[in-house]
Amino acid sequence: MSKVCELTGKRAMFGNNVSxxxxxxxxxxxxxxxxxxxxxxxxxxxxxxxxxxxxxKTINKKGISAVIKEARANGHLKK
Structure with missing residues (x-):
């Protein structure tokens, strides 16, 4: 299972360890x-x-219904 947020589509970032x-x-x-x-x-x-x-934190502020509505509008969540 990939490490992706189902509501925002956030993914892992890549970078460098620098000694x-x-x-x-x-x-x-x-x-x-x-x-x-x-x-x-x-x-x-x-x-x-x-x-x-x-x-x-966003869900606690706006409510689950509003956040799901935004995610569906952005195409991150299926109906």
Whole structure:
């Protein structure tokens, strides 16, 4: 399973580890994903999503319905 947020489409970034001698080796900056269940009162059902922790803060602020509506408009979430 890939490390991609299902609501925002955030992915891992790539960069370099740089030593004191300026040697560069490739590395990944992974995102912080959690598997979380959400209740959607409009549809009267539970859904399970893998979302980044930064999106959890957004969900707490805006509400799950508004965030899912935005994700569907941006094409990140299937209907």
């Amino acid at each position: 004191h001698a300026m040697n560069k080796t490739r590395r990944r900056f992974n995102i912080n994903l959690v598997k979380k269940r959400f209740y959607i009162p409009e549809e009267d059902k539970w859904i399970t999503l893998r979302v980044s922790t930064s999106v959890l």
